[in-house]
Amino acid sequence: xxxxxNQMAARAADELEDGMYVNxxxxxxxxxxxxxxxKDITLQSENGMLGMGPFPFEGEEDPDLINAGKQTITELSRxxxxxxxxxxxxxxxxxxxxxxxxxxxxxxxxxxANWMIPGKLVKGMGGAMDLVAGxxxxxxxxxxxxxxxxxxxxxxxxxxxxGKGVVDRIITNLGVLDVVEGxxxxxxxxxxxTEEEMRSSTLGNIV
Amino acid sequence: xxxxxNQMAARAADELEDGMYVNxxxxxxxxxxxxxxxKDITLQSENGMLGMGPFPFEGEEDPDLINAGKQTITELSRxxxxxxxxxxxxxxxxxxxxxxxxxxxxxxxxxxANWMIPGKLVKGMGGAMDLVAGxxxxxxxxxxxxxxxxxxxxxxxxxxxxGKGVVDRIITNLGVLDVVEGxxxxxxxxxxxTEEEMRSSTLGNIV
Amino acid sequence: MxxxxxxxxxxxxxxxxxxxxxxxxxxxxxxxxxxxIDALVKSGVxxxxxxxxxxxxxxxxxxxxxxxxxxxxxxSSYVGENAEFMRQYxxxxxxxxxxxxxxxxxRMRAGGCGIPGFYTKTGVGTVIADGKEVKNxxxxxxxxxxxxxxDISVVKAWKADDTGNLIFRKTxxxxxxxxxxxxxxxxxxxxxxxxxxxxxxxxxxxxGIYVHRxxxxxxxxxxxxxxxxxxxxx
Amino acid sequence: MxxxxxxxxxxxxxxxxxxxxxxxxxxxxxxxxxxxIDALVKSGVxxxxxxxxxxxxxxxxxxxxxxxxxxxxxxSSYVGENAEFMRQYxxxxxxxxxxxxxxxxxRMRAGGCGIPGFYTKTGVGTVIADGKEVKNxxxxxxxxxxxxxxDISVVKAWKADDTGNLIFRKTxxxxxxxxxxxxxxxxxxxxxxxxxxxxxxxxxxxxGIYVHRxxxxxxxxxxxxxxxxxxxxx
Numbered sequence: 008x009x010x011x012x013n014q015m016a017a018r019a020a021d022e023l024e025d026g027m028y029v030n031x032x033x034x035x036x037x038x039x040x041x042x043x044x045x046k047d048i049t050l051q052s053e054n055g056m057l058g059m060g061p062f063p064f065e066g067e068e069d070p071d072l073i074n075a076g077k078q079t080i081t082e083l084s085r086x087x088x089x090x091x092x093x094x095x096x097x098x099x100x101x102x103x104x105x106x107x108x109x110x111x112x113x114x115x116x117x118x119x120a121n122w123m124i125p126g127k128l129v130k131g132m133g134g135a136m137d138l139v140a141g142x143x144x145x146x147x148x149x150x151x152x153x154x155x156x157x158x159x160x161x162x163x164x165x166x167x168x169x170g171k172g173v174v175d176r177i178i179t180n181l182g183v184l185d186v187v188e189g190x191x192x193x194x195x196x197x198x199x200x201t202e203e204e205m206r207s208s209t210l211g212n213i214v
Numbered sequence: 215x216x217x218x219x220n221q222m223a224a225r226a227a228d229e230l231e232d233g234m235y236v237n238x239x240x241x242x243x244x245x246x247x248x249x250x251x252x253k254d255i256t257l258q259s260e261n262g263m264l265g266m267g268p269f270p271f272e273g274e275e276d277p278d279l280i281n282a283g284k285q286t287i288t289e290l291s292r293x294x295x296x297x298x299x300x301x302x303x304x305x306x307x308x309x310x311x312x313x314x315x316x317x318x319x320x321x322x323x324x325x326x327a328n329w330m331i332p333g334k335l336v337k338g339m340g341g342a343m344d345l346v347a348g349x350x351x352x353x354x355x356x357x358x359x360x361x362x363x364x365x366x367x368x369x370x371x372x373x374x375x376x377g378k379g380v381v382d383r384i385i386t387n388l389g390v391l392d393v394v395e396g397x398x399x400x401x402x403x404x405x406x407x408t409e410e411e412m413r414s415s416t417l418g419n420i421v
Numbered sequence: 422m423x424x425x426x427x428x429x430x431x432x433x434x435x436x437x438x439x440x441x442x443x444x445x446x447x448x449x450x451x452x453x454x455x456x457x458i459d460a461l462v463k464s465g466v467x468x469x470x471x472x473x474x475x476x477x478x479x480x481x482x483x484x485x486x487x488x489x490x491x492x493x494x495x496x497s498s499y500v501g502e503n504a505e506f507m508r509q510y511x512x513x514x515x516x517x518x519x520x521x522x523x524x525x526x527x528r529m530r531a532g533g534c535g536i537p538g539f540y541t542k543t544g545v546g547t548v549i550a551d552g553k554e555v556k557n558x559x560x561x562x563x564x565x566x567x568x569x570x571x572d573i574s575v576v577k578a579w580k581a582d583d584t585g586n587l588i589f590r591k592t593x594x595x596x597x598x599x600x601x602x603x604x605x606x607x608x609x610x611x612x613x614x615x616x617x618x619x620x621x622x623x624x625x626x627x628x629g630i631y632v633h634r635x636x637x638x639x640x641x642x643x644x645x646x647x648x649x650x651x652x653x654x655x
Numbered sequence: 656m657x658x659x660x661x662x663x664x665x666x667x668x669x670x671x672x673x674x675x676x677x678x679x680x681x682x683x684x685x686x687x688x689x690x691x692i693d694a695l696v697k698s699g700v701x702x703x704x705x706x707x708x709x710x711x712x713x714x715x716x717x718x719x720x721x722x723x724x725x726x727x728x729x730x731s732s733y734v735g736e737n738a739e740f741m742r743q744y745x746x747x748x749x750x751x752x753x754x755x756x757x758x759x760x761x762r763m764r765a766g767g768c769g770i771p772g773f774y775t776k777t778g779v780g781t782v783i784a785d786g787k788e789v790k791n792x793x794x795x796x797x798x799x800x801x802x803x804x805x806d807i808s809v810v811k812a813w814k815a816d817d818t819g820n821l822i823f824r825k826t827x828x829x830x831x832x833x834x835x836x837x838x839x840x841x842x843x844x845x846x847x848x849x850x851x852x853x854x855x856x857x858x859x860x861x862x863g864i865y866v867h868r869x870x871x872x873x874x875x876x877x878x879x880x881x882x883x884x885x886x887x888x889x
Contacts, residue, residue: 025656026656028864047656049818049863049864051864052592053522053523054448054449054451054592054595055448055592055594055595056591056592057862057863057864058818058856061650062648062649062650063648063649063650064649064650064651064652065649065650065651065652066649067649068644068647068648068649069591070450070451070593070642070643070644071451071452071579071590071591071592071593071642072591072592073448073449073451073592073644073645073646074592076646077448077449077450077451077502077645077646078646078648079644079646079647079648079649080648082591082856084850084851084852085816085818085820085851085852085863086856087820087856087859087862087863088589088591088592088594088856088857088859089594089859089862090526090589090594090595090596090597090598090599090626091448091474091522091523091525091526091595091596091599092526092527092529092530092598092599093862094523094526095522095523095524095526095527095768096523096527096764096767096768096769096836097767097768097862097864097865098523098769099523099527099541099542099543099768099769099770100766100767100768100769100836101769102767102864102865103864118546128501128507128511129500129507129510129517129519130499130500130501131497131498131499131500131501131519132498132499132519132521132522132549133498133499133522134498134521134522134523135521136521136524136543136544136547136549137521137522137523137524137543140541140542140543140544140545141523141542141543141769167547167548168546168547168548169547170545170546170547171545171546171547172546232422233422235630254422256584256629256630258630259826260756260757261682261683261685261826261829262682262826262828262829263825263826264628264629264630265584265622268884269882269883269884270883270884271883271884271885271886272883272884272885272886273883274883275878275881275882275883276825277684277685277827277876277877277878278685278686278813278824278825278826278827278876279825279826280682280683280685280826280878280879280880281826283880284682284683284684284685284736284879284880285880285882286878286880286881286882286883287882289622289825291616291617291618292582292584292586292617292618292629293622294586294622294625294628294629295622295623295625295823295825295826295828296625296628296828297760297823297828297829297830297831297832297833297860298682298708298756298757298760298829298830298833299760299761299763299764299832299833300628301757301760302534302756302757302758302760302761303530303533303534303535303602303757303761304533304534304628304630304631305535305757306534306535306536306757306761306775306776306777307532307533307534307535307602308535309533309630309631310630325780335735335741336734336741336744336751336753337733337734337735338731338732338733338734338735338753339732339733339753339755339756339783340732340733340756341732341755341756341757342755343755343758343777343778343781343783344755344756344757344758344777347775347776347777347778347779348535348757348776348777374781374782375780375781375782376781377779377780377781378779378780378781379780527768527770531773534761535775535776536761536773536774536775537774537790537792537793537797538773538774538790538792538797539765539770539772539773539774540770540771540772540773541769541770542769556771556772558771558772558801559771563771563772567792588857589857590857591856591857594857622825623822623823623824623825623828624855624858626857
């Protein structure tokens with residue numbers, strides 16, 4: 008049976024190692040925080056914070072304390088605040104070990120599209136282009152296919168790119184793929200998903 | 215009678231206006247601080263401080279509190295500390311209204327040489343190149359001639375430059391010169407110094 | 422040298438002209454210069470180009486300046502919270518220059534630090550790179566991005582002393598320091614002005630040299646996404 | 656994830672190799688990583704390139720690493736306090752790359768921020784511009800300077816918490832933050848390590864993400880120029 012959202016998040020959490028500084032995107036990536044267990048992980052919020060804590064208790068919301076999704080959050084004993092130039096300095100400078108992000112499309116060469124659908128409303132890339140260009144490792148977590156059943160893992164992206172050749176690993180409901188020389192490599196299959204199923208659901212070349 | 219060191223410093227202090235942030239070089243420029251009177255001047259020390267205070271009382275020296283000349287100093291109620299990248303960011307970014315600096319040579323086109331004598335020991339430019347390139351106004355304070363009686367105000371500098379066309383005003387024991395289109399302009403003569411004396415002591419073209 | 426002004430209107434007096442470039446601090450609705458935005462609306466200054474990460478929401482923040490059509494062009498990274506923005510943009514009334522968020526922050530800092538251009542790999546191979554100079558270091562392409570040199574900066578801080586030294590609070594710091602740095606004149610609104618000497622000189626987030634005018638006032642500090650968790654039963 | 660090491664020797668263990676590039680914090684003898692310099696001397700690592708604003712004095716700071724001939728090349732802005740430096744330089748035993756002080760600081764920050772190159776007008780028309788790319792903005796020439804990407808950084812702070820968040824004291828901050836940022840691995844020595852939560856999150860000068868290893872120890876903090884004024888008679 009393919010993984011559900013929580014299983015995908017749990018699998019993504021396995022990518023994280025003790026001591027890592029990590030940036031989590033919105034959607035399924037946000038759930039990853041629930042599965043880090045005892046590992047000493049520090050979450051960055053790119054608006055200017057390391058050591059992001061959970062949502063506040065009702066009545067304790069602080070308008071001066073939000074995450075990159077503009078949600079009210081809390082601080083931890085390890086927290087530090089800094090300005091946006093410093094925040095993206097550490098992103099661009101490769102100090103963030105990993106970013107776990109959602110995607111609209113990923114290509115076999117690691118191209119990523121997750122910020123814009125031409126003809127639809129254009130909201131902007133926010134910090135996504137900086138993150139995929141700068142962090143040590145880019146892990147995409149997404150459903151393998153879109154709501155029409157079309158593969159989101161492609162030979163080539165059709166949407167405007169967020170980054171070129173930036174994705175290292177793709178975690179979907181069907182399993183785990185790595186971007187390698189020449190295409191994609193199956194690292195793991197979700198319980199009960201066959202290699203055939205993975206291959207037939209993937210348009211990008213699996214080596 | 216030509217000005218002495220303190221008179222030159224006092225004349226340089228007249229250049230400063232209320233509210234200015236200013237960087238003073240070593241030598242005569244340091245004395246300028248004694249003549250700012252009631253004006254609200256904030257002194258920058260380029261190693262990372264705004265609001266430089268006087269030397270400490272004996273026994274109150276703090277090894278963590280020095281100026282760019284590595285001398286022990288004190289802080290004031292307006293003081294802020296920052297790192298060297300920020301410090302030179304404000305210098306390069308033109309936030310410092312004026313620098314008052316010593317010089318070995320100044321040319322009629324505003325070229326300045328004050329960091330190196332070839333063949334002698336090379337100590338380095340420190341922050342001088344950043345200051346002359348970045349601050350709003352560069353005022354040189356120096357003796358008009360060297361110890362051999364040769365003019366230090368030249369047609370062209372002979373020593374390696376600190377900056378090209380950077381000097382705005384020159385204050386010497388003989389008076390005040392401005393760097394203008396086509397050469398130097400006499401702004402003021404020290405008491406008892408004649409225009410003839412100023413001209414004959416200056417190799418650079420006086421327009 | 423008095424930097425303290427009695428109102429946001431007074432703090433902007435003599436500084437505004439149509440067509441000018443304004444850098445504004447804030448992220449979402451957090452740490453935005455509410456009072457100065459209101460004063461800009463009141464001033465009627467128009468054809469503005471505004472460099473700000475976001476464009477507010479329809480009735481708060483920079484959205485107010487959009488509603489009055491005082492903005493000609495936005496330089497932003499994300500404008501998804503603002504329906505009026507979209508309407509004006511899609512109808513061609515408003516220009517929009519998208520900047521990756523970190524590139525925008527660094528461009529502001531660069532302008533403030535006298536750096537007219539710097540290279541970054543952010544955006545390489547995307548539409549952001551279109552028309553930009555490319556240079557290769559170690560086999561990797563980088564694009565040239567330019568410093569932003571604003572006419573004025575409008576920012577919001579938590580506390581100031583009377584010499585203009587600023588302290589921000591939590592994530593309300595965000596774009597405020599780089600925005601403040603890149604303006605020829607910077608006007609800061611704060612929740613509290615304290616006498617010089619009240620702030621620890623080691624703990625100043627933005628030295629007063631960057632701050633030309635100060636105004637103190639009450640802030641609404643609207644929350645955009647109120648997310649909470651339940652208290653566990655004891 | 657423990658970042659605290661029992662000694663400076665232990666904190667450098669496994670990180671050193673001959674010919675490596677080290678970025679060092681400090682200005683003059685103020686805020687220099689005394690303990691880590693001693694440990695570098697002890698380690699015997701050689702052919703080092705060291706990026707540091709100054710080179711210490713003959714018997715203190717980086718002067719100790721010069722005395723043992725472990726440094727092949729210095730990247731500095733001012734080396735006037737060190738006679739042994741001059742001897743080695745003039746005899747051709749030591750390479751020297753002069754950087755204007757602000758350019759050196761910005762090159763370190765740039766390296767730490769993933770910026771391989773930036774333009775500055777500092778040094779235009781001087782020997783510093785020799786061989787460097789020039790670009791013109793608005794009639795003014797600027798030269799291209801490159802980010803410094805160091806193998807390790809050695810820095811000195813005042814306090815750290817156990818997650819590596821650092822606070823500096825007064826002008827001892829100087830080059831320490833930019834030096835820390837540009838190293839693949841940063842080792843920080845501090846006067847005191849406090850438990851996480853002891854430092855105000857708004858008042859961290861350098862977030863722990865930049866600091867990989869920490870060591871606490873006693874510092875001599877030598878004064879280079881002891882200047883004082885007389886107390887006025889009461």
